[in-house]
Structures are given as C-alpha cells and as structure tokens.
Amino acid sequence: MLMSEAGLRGSFCSTDAVSSVIEELQYGLGEGPSIDAFTQDRGVIEPNLAEPSVHRWPAFSGPAVEAGVRAVFAFPIRIGALRLGALSLHRDRPGPLTTDQHTDSLVTAEVTAEAILALQADAEAGQIARALEVDGDFHYVVHQASGMIAAQLAVGVEEALVRLRAYAFSHGRTITDVAQAVVGQSIRFDRSTGAGESHPRD
Amino acid sequence: MATRETRLARTFVEVVDTLVADFDVVDLHTLVADRCVEIFAVDAAGLMVVAADGSLRVMAASSDATRTLELFELQSREGPCLDCFHSGQPIFNQDLANAVGDRWPHFARAALEQGFSTAHAVPMRLRDQVIGALNLFQTTGTLAQDDIESAQALADVATIAILHHRASIQAQMLNDQLDQALTSRIAIEQAKGMLAGTTGLTMEQSFNQLRSYARRHNRRLADVARDVVDGTLINADVELPPAT
Incomplete structure (x- = not known):
C-alpha cells in the first residue's frame, strides 16, 4: 500500500484475493495494520486476529477474519x-512470524522501497x-x-469522499463497490436530504 | 587536553552522526578540513568534491589562503588533488621544491610562496567510485604512516556520508515526483466525476471535455482539473465549445 502524509494513495500490488480484501478494507475504513505501520513507523504484528489480546481495529478485524485472515503483519x-x-502479510492460521520470516519481511519491505523509486x-x-x-x-x-x-x-x-465512505460503511459494502454504483448512476446522492439513494435501473 | 586518539575517535563520531541528524553536507566538508589540521601534523587542508557536471569544486578549506591555493590548483589544472582524483591513488610526502621541476611547475611554485614545503592528497573513494580528494599541506617535515592511515580512514567515512546524503536526496526527489503525479491524477479523476455529475456525460466524454479545454487554453490538464475541483472553473466553462 502506498501512502503519504496526505493520506492513502492506493495499492501497488497484492498477491491474492485475500490480500486484495485486506487492502480494500483498509482503504475503505482508514484503519488496519498497514496504516498503523505507516503512521507509527514500525512493524505491526497481530498473530491472532480472530482472538487478539488487544482489539486494535474494530471495523477492519471482523471482515478480515471473515475473508480468512488469522494472522496479519505489516511493515x-x-x-x-x-x-x-507499508507492506502487509497475512496467514490463514494464527501464530507469530519466526525470526527468519521477520528478517525476510524487513528485507522485502526495504527492497520494495528501492524498487518503487527505481x-x-x-x-x-x-x-x-x-x-x-x-x-x-x-x-x-x-x-x-x-x-x-x-x-x-x-x-x-473531501466532504463527498466522507459521504461515500459513510454510505459504504453503513450499508456493509466496500467503498469501491459503492463508487462503481455511483459512477454507473445506480446510486445518487440527493441534495435536499444529503443521503445516498439507490436507483435501480429500469 | 584530549589525546590524538580521543580526538580522532570523536571526529569519526561527528562524521557518522551526519548520517542521522539533520545533515548539512557543507558542514561535513568544513568539519573534515578543520579536524585534519587539529589532529594531524599538517598546517592546512582542503577538500575537493566532484559536482554533478563531473568537474571538481573546492568544497572546504581550513583557511582562506588554502582556499585560494586550491582554486589555483583547479585553474592551473595541476596539483596533488587533481592527480589523486584522476588516479584514485593517494599521494604522500611530495616535496614541493622537487615538484617545481616537472610534476606541478605552476602549482608547486604557488604552494611554496604560501610557505608550504610538503603536500599530500588522499582520495575520497568508495570502491570504484572516486568523488573527490582531500589535500593536506605542511610547512615543515613529513607525515608519519600513522597520520597517513588515519587521514585515509577519515576520507573514507566522509565519502560514505556524502554518498548516503546524495542517495537520500535522490530518493526524496523521486518520492515527491510520484506523490505529485498521484495527486494530479486524483484531481483529474475528481474533475471527471464533477463534470459527469453535472452534465450526465460519461467519464470518457468528461475527460475529453477537460482535455480539449486544456488544449484550447494551452494549460496543463492537471491544473484545469484542480480549478474544476476547487470551483475556480465552473463546469459550464469547460463545456463551452471552442470559439469559432
């Protein structure tokens, strides 16, 4: 995931459907391991996302577990x-990274940085x-x-993006999904009520 | 009074510290030149580093007179720094009186006039890359092996700090470019959406409108998009057909 001080920029690369979900959730919700790793400038380790010792991401965790994520790590x-x-890694079973895996992750993140700029x-x-x-x-x-x-x-x-996020969150849909519906004119926002309304196509 | 070893160790820490603190490359050059005079048995020091265009520049000198001498070396295109930079090899204990004959006829005379008798130069080198040279001058005597090795070590560490600084400037520049490109692209997508939302055009038609407006007014697409997004340019303006 590429980020700057101004905010989330988007995903550069994801290896499978589950990692796409992780990226999409974080983009839509504005919370998650990659965002913490970036803003706090450190590695983030969650070896047991389904039953964490500390609940860090109230909106992210549920849907991520549902998608099959059991452990998540971000650097x-x-x-x-x-x-x-930030680079995020996930696993379909709980457990920590081994020392070697941890080292490899740090090296991979470093090589990724060099590669993006190259x-x-x-x-x-x-x-x-x-x-x-x-x-x-x-x-x-x-x-x-x-x-x-x-x-x-x-x-x-900026305000419009907040409304879009709020609509997606309150309807349990991804932000990309709702955005596509808005662009396809099947969801319109009404100026008098300020709310998004579904307009199924005839 | 701190011993020579203590002062040398402190200097190495100072040079390495520039890798993390808010680094000023000019400060580093000056620090190296000044510390050489303080620690080694030399009377003057000067530092030349290659610029982006490939030419050597005098970056620091322990005194104004030394700076003038270094500039003269560049001007007359002969001297220890230039030889050292081109060969990548150090020069030690070169008797300036002997160099008047053939090695550096102009430079050696100028250095003798400044009161110097012996010249040395160590390359600023990391592996195959030579980025400059450190000049050292004495008014009497020669330099011991100990000082020679320490001067080379100091030059090596300073070289790493300078190269590291250059790499970080390059990385910062590329990241800024990427960030600006993404910001422009986001503004273009937002402007397309605003135009489509007002007019009922498709995204592609909106994009074509924006692009043709930018062309007609000889402006950058990203700037037109920003004006649409912040309301400076209203959608109706962009939609207007070209004047006939």
Whole structure:
C-alpha cells in the first residue's frame, strides 16, 4: 500500500484475493495494520486476529477474519526517513512470524522501497511510472465517484469522499463497490436530504 | 587536553552522526578540513568534491589562503588533488621544491610562496567510485604512516556520508515526483466525476471535455482539473465549445 502524509494513495500490488480484501478494507475504513505501520513507523504484528489480546481495529478485524485472515503483519516501506507506504502479510492460521520470516519481511519491505523509486525514476515528467500504474490500484473510481457526489450535493470533494465512505460503511459494502454504483448512476446522492439513494435501473 | 586518539575517535563520531541528524553536507566538508589540521601534523587542508557536471569544486578549506591555493590548483589544472582524483591513488610526502621541476611547475611554485614545503592528497573513494580528494599541506617535515592511515580512514567515512546524503536526496526527489503525479491524477479523476455529475456525460466524454479545454487554453490538464475541483472553473466553462 502506498501512502503519504496526505493520506492513502492506493495499492501497488497484492498477491491474492485475500490480500486484495485486506487492502480494500483498509482503504475503505482508514484503519488496519498497514496504516498503523505507516503512521507509527514500525512493524505491526497481530498473530491472532480472530482472538487478539488487544482489539486494535474494530471495523477492519471482523471482515478480515471473515475473508480468512488469522494472522496479519505489516511493515513500513521506507528508505531512511522517507516513508512510502507499508507492506502487509497475512496467514490463514494464527501464530507469530519466526525470526527468519521477520528478517525476510524487513528485507522485502526495504527492497520494495528501492524498487518503487527505481521504477518511478523511469517515468515521464509529471506521470506515474507505467509499471506502477499497470500493477497498482489507485482507486480512481472512488475519486470519480467523489467528484460526482460533490456535483450532486454541491459540496467539496473531501466532504463527498466522507459521504461515500459513510454510505459504504453503513450499508456493509466496500467503498469501491459503492463508487462503481455511483459512477454507473445506480446510486445518487440527493441534495435536499444529503443521503445516498439507490436507483435501480429500469 | 584530549589525546590524538580521543580526538580522532570523536571526529569519526561527528562524521557518522551526519548520517542521522539533520545533515548539512557543507558542514561535513568544513568539519573534515578543520579536524585534519587539529589532529594531524599538517598546517592546512582542503577538500575537493566532484559536482554533478563531473568537474571538481573546492568544497572546504581550513583557511582562506588554502582556499585560494586550491582554486589555483583547479585553474592551473595541476596539483596533488587533481592527480589523486584522476588516479584514485593517494599521494604522500611530495616535496614541493622537487615538484617545481616537472610534476606541478605552476602549482608547486604557488604552494611554496604560501610557505608550504610538503603536500599530500588522499582520495575520497568508495570502491570504484572516486568523488573527490582531500589535500593536506605542511610547512615543515613529513607525515608519519600513522597520520597517513588515519587521514585515509577519515576520507573514507566522509565519502560514505556524502554518498548516503546524495542517495537520500535522490530518493526524496523521486518520492515527491510520484506523490505529485498521484495527486494530479486524483484531481483529474475528481474533475471527471464533477463534470459527469453535472452534465450526465460519461467519464470518457468528461475527460475529453477537460482535455480539449486544456488544449484550447494551452494549460496543463492537471491544473484545469484542480480549478474544476476547487470551483475556480465552473463546469459550464469547460463545456463551452471552442470559439469559432
């Protein structure tokens, strides 16, 4: 997951459906292991997500466990003081990382940081490197939907994104799913009530 | 009074400290030149480092007179720093009176006029990469093996600090570029959504409107998108067909 001080940027790469769910949940909810690893600038270890000793992520944990995640680990992707994002790893059974696995994770996060910048070094001015763009998911549909909601409600895009998140959370849907429905005009936000309404297509 | 070993150890700590604290590369150059004079049996020190264009620059000198001498070395294109930089090999205990004859006819004369009798230079090198050289001058005597080895070690550590600093500047620059590219892209997607939300156009049609507006007004697409998002540019403006 790529992040900056300004917020979450999107996912650069996920290896399977479950890790996509982890990334999507964190993007939609704004909480989770990667976000903690980035903001706190340290490794985050949760060896037993289903029965944790401390409940850290009230919104993230339930759906993540439902998707099959039993242990989750996240490490900052950084070069020196420069922070680029976080690497998250998951397992379908509880338990800690071995010392070797822990070391390998740190090395992988470091190599990832170098690789992201090496790829971006080849980009045209003002552009995202094509290799990052192809493999990444920067949630463009969410930003398109924010723009549409901003127009529908006559509010700013930041406010529109908050409304989109709130709608997704209260309806138990992912933010990308709702964003696609907004762009496809099957959900519209009403200016008089400020609420999102479903408009099933005839 | 601290012993030579204590002062040397302290200097190494100072140079390595620049790897973590808010690093100023100019401070590092000056620190190395100044400490050489304090610790070793030399009377002046100067530091040259290669710039991005491949030419050597005088980065620090222990005195103004030494700085002038270093600049003269660059100007006359001869001297210990240049030889050392090009060969990657150190020069020790070069008698300047002997160098007047053939090695450095112009530089050696200028150095003798400054009162120096002996010159030394150690490369600023990491493996195959030579990034500069450290010049040391004495008014009398020669340098002991001990000082020679310590000066090289100091130059090695300073080189690592400088290269590390360059790599971190490069990484910072690339990350800023990536961040700006993503921010621009997000603004474009938001502007597409706003236009589509107002007009009922598809995302693709909205994008084409934005792009053709940017072209007609000779502006960057990302700037037009930002103006749409913050309301500076209203959707109706972007929709207007080109003036005939």
